[in-house]
Amino acid sequence: MRPSSDPQPMHLDEEAAKHTMLQGLxxxxxxxxxxxxxxxxDGFIGRAASLGSPGVNELxxxxxxxxxxxxxxxxxxxxxxVSRSRPETGIVTFRGIARNARGQALCEMVSPIIIxxxxxxxxx
Amino acid sequence: xxxxxxxxxxxxxxxxxxTFTAEDIKRFARQFDPQRFHLSEEExxxxxxxxxxxxxxxxxxxxxxxxxxxxQRADREAAARGEEVAVAGPxxxxxxxxxxxxxxxxxxxxxxxxxxxxxTSESRPGWGIVQIRNRGSNQHGEAVFSxxxxxxxxxxxxxx
Numbered sequence: 001m002r003p004s005s006d007p008q009p010m011h012l013d014e015e016a017a018k019h020t021m022l023q024g025l026x027x028x029x030x031x032x033x034x035x036x037x038x039x040x041x042d043g044f045i046g047r048a049a050s051l052g053s054p055g056v057n058e059l060x061x062x063x064x065x066x067x068x069x070x071x072x073x074x075x076x077x078x079x080x081x082v083s084r085s086r087p088e089t090g091i092v093t094f095r096g097i098a099r100n101a102r103g104q105a106l107c108e109m110v111s112p113i114i115i116x117x118x119x120x121x122x123x124x
Numbered sequence: 125x126x127x128x129x130x131x132x133x134x135x136x137x138x139x140x141x142x143t144f145t146a147e148d149i150k151r152f153a154r155q156f157d158p159q160r161f162h163l164s165e166e167e168x169x170x171x172x173x174x175x176x177x178x179x180x181x182x183x184x185x186x187x188x189x190x191x192x193x194x195x196q197r198a199d200r201e202a203a204a205r206g207e208e209v210a211v212a213g214p215x216x217x218x219x220x221x222x223x224x225x226x227x228x229x230x231x232x233x234x235x236x237x238x239x240x241x242x243x244t245s246e247s248r249p250g251w252g253i254v255q256i257r258n259r260g261s262n263q264h265g266e267a268v269f270s271x272x273x274x275x276x277x278x279x280x281x282x283x284x
Contacts, residue, residue: 034157053223
């Protein structure tokens with residue numbers, strides 16, 4: 001994502017950011033969302049029969065993403081069921097938590113992904 | 125940015141519109157969401173989306189870009205009228221984000237936002253919390269995107 005996607009002072013200017021609630025330069029929460037998407041792709045979605053996602057049930061930005069942060073994403077499966085409207089697919093709900101190097105949670109997200117079923121030979 | 129006192133439940137604002145080109149869709153996808161239906165017209169046609177589709181996170185990022193531009197435009201107008209301009213707080217998150225229909229190459233999405241709830245913050249004196257229903261619809265008038273955003277907004281009257 002380019003900086004032009006969320007050009008607020010807390011994301012652009014160290015000095016101006018000091019005077020905001022986040023008390024220093026922070027990454028846009030939407031930038032972190034996009035990075036979490038990329039980490040999920042690299043971690044498992046790129047090797048899964050993903051057919052897309054209908055949305056995000058809940059997402060919480062818990063602490064600011066700071067310059068230099070190393071981000072780790074842990075993902076759990078919270079539900080897996082066959083789709084009622086498309087029985088050849090399943091709906092797997094994931095909970096992802098992004099943490100910085102100190103283990104502080106930065107973002108928590110719960111999101112379903114539509115995934116092809118092996119035994120119906122869906123694309124994948 | 126307006127102050128907390130200036131927001132009324134039901135206030136609706138057109139935020140702006142954006143045309144998603146194939147080139148834009150693939151550029152975002154290569155960086156953040158390189159699933160095949162976001163990278164190739166043919167793979168898109170063979171997917172549930174029925175065509176080259178923008179990553180949902182791309183749609184969300186474009187919404188944010190248009191929202192910030194709209195707030196900055198309104199701030200300049202308010203400042204020109206000599207009004208005090210509030211500095212927006214961060215967002216603690218969102219709920220109920222729905223990618224309702226695919227955003228396909230060439231689609232023009234128009235975004236709007238509507239104030240759904242407002243209350244003063246108990247943990248942060250001087251701040252209110254508003255919940256805003258944000259929506260995107262395509263050139264055919266079909267709803268494609270929606271979420272309930274949450275934002276900290278400063279109070280004009282800090283003693284509230």
